[in-house]
Structures are given as structure tokens and as C-alpha cells.
Amino acid sequence: MIVTNESQVGAAIRHQRLARGLDQRDLAELAGVSTSALRRLEAGQGSTLRTTLAVLRVLDTPVTLPGVESEPPHGRRRVSGKTHVRPTLERREEKVSLEMHRAVARRLRADGPGVRARAKANLETVSRTVHGPQAQEWVREWSDALAGPTGELVDLLVRQDEHGIDMRQVSPFAGVLTEDERAAAIRKARRW
Template identity: 40%
Template sequence: MNDIWLTTGETATLLGVSRQHVVDLCDRGELVCTKAGTHRRIRRSEVQRLFNPQLTREQEKSLWLHRALMGHLMLDPQKVLQMATENITRWKPKHRADGIAMRSLEQWEQVLSGGVDVVVDVLTGLDEVSSDLRQNSPFAGVLSDVERRQALRSFREHWDHEHTAA
């Protein structure tokens, strides 16, 4: 087999998941594949996309800010999780029960109930769900205004250095 196309088994090995999970990813459209008869073939570049997803500037800025609050979470997890829970409790009555914001707040409640490790996974995750959740983050107020401005300034410098055309 040439080096560009992978079988579901080879893809599963690279991703560290089961072959059936790869098939499910293909069937849901989360992993683009081509069928050769009854067999799925996945481009190696498609597998690499899962390892290195492209974030928009806003998504990367949100990730940067959430990474900045990780220090607070690690030093005083109970306080930070309590702040997030209180924010959710305060914000829920202000949103439509069937709206996107409410759905995000409910998802955050589930994440918070999973404990610090689950929260860390979402705060730093590069997957679409984590990225979407960070756009409606309940962690407002964890960073001081000074810390937030410093993080945003640092992000702008990073973005300008890493994302400008050479």
C-alpha cells in the first residue's frame, strides 16, 4: 500500500483507538474517507488534521486565555470550580431554555461535575466541542483584569509572530 492512503486499522493504530472507532468517525463525517469497494481508506493528511486542528484567531485566543487561568485552577481548584458554578447559576435564568447558551451552560455543569481532570481536558482541548464550550466559558472573573490584559497582550504577540506571512 502506498504511503498516502491508510486502512481503518492503520488509522486506528496511529490514533490509538479501535478500528471500529475509526469507522464510526468516518460514518459521522468527522474523519473524511474514501471507499474502495467495502473498505474505507483515509488519507494520512486527514489523520494529521486530527492531531493538528486549525483554530481560528478567536478560538486560539480563547484557548490562550483558558491556559492562562490553569495556574489558578491548579493552585486552588475548589475556589475556581466554585466561581464557575456560581457564574452558571447566575447566568442560567438570563437565557432561553432552548437556546445555544443554555445548552453550553448545561454542558459546562456536566464538565464541572466531572472534576478537575475533566475541566482541564476541556480548557485545553483542541477538539471542536472543547473549542465551542470555551466560547461560552463560565470562568469569568478567575483572571484579574491585569492578568487578562497581560494574557491578551502575550497572545497578540504570539499570533503576530506565529501567524504572519513570511
């Protein structure tokens, strides 16, 4: 996204939010900001840099500022002088997994201790069933995230890069969502 003013940022964020089937409350919860702050941001009525960056991180939306040249971060490539995100959520299963983990992130905000307890109990089983040093490292990363701040755990749950996809392959959040929440996540993923 190339921006020249605050209203362009807000319009682009609103477009990305709607394209992903999120309402303002969902996006605000995932980003760890208030709904009113997100409303102001989308309307171009003033926002803090923290709010803007938190929302852009959840949406995995890069920002290009005119006149500012930078090296593309991991997972991005340069095309015709602009930085583009390489699409990583290509398979239906990856999209469904992301939507389910977004729902887990919402549950985490509503019932943090319960979700964390369930995930910690599941992590023991996951640890025994995965093979290879890389998968064991992902299990350790989940364990560290479950012991850390909620914002960092939410970030890990909804990452859209290859690492996020890999982490969701060894997710310890089985049984956290109700059948209705799972069905809603699958419906959202189909709209992508």
C-alpha cells in the same frame, strides 16, 4: 504526527509545546503530569503511556503508528492515506479564548475550590442569559464538569475542537483571571 520511536514523540511534543508558547511547567500542569515526567518524555528518555497520552490530548495532537490503519475520529479527515486534524481555531477570538482558558486551568490547579466557587456562581447568570436548547445543554455540561474531577474539567477548558470552541462561548469563568493574567493570555494568543 507519524512516529517510529520514542525520541520522535518527544521531539514532536516539544515542537508543539514551543509553537503554542507553553513552558514545560504549564504543559505539565494542563496535562496533569509532573514536570520531570514531561522532561523525560520530551528527551525521549522513557515515559508512561498515560503521560504521553495526557500530553498529546492537551496539545490535541494525533499520532499515527506505521502499519496501523484506523478510521479518522470526528473533526479529522483522510488526505493521501494520512489522518489530518482539521484546523478549528481559525479566528483570533477563538485563540484568545483558548489561551484565557489555559490560564484558568493553571489557576484551577493552584486554587481549585476558589475557581470552582466563582464559576458555579457565574453559571447561574450564564444560564439565565443564554437562549436555545443547545446553549442550555452546554451550561449543563459546565455544571457537570465543575462537579467532577479536575482532570476532566481541565480537558474541557482547553479542548481545541469545535465543541471546545462552543463551550468557551458560554464559559462561567468570568472574573477568575487577574488583569495581568488576561493580558498575558492575549499576548500568547497573538504569537500563534
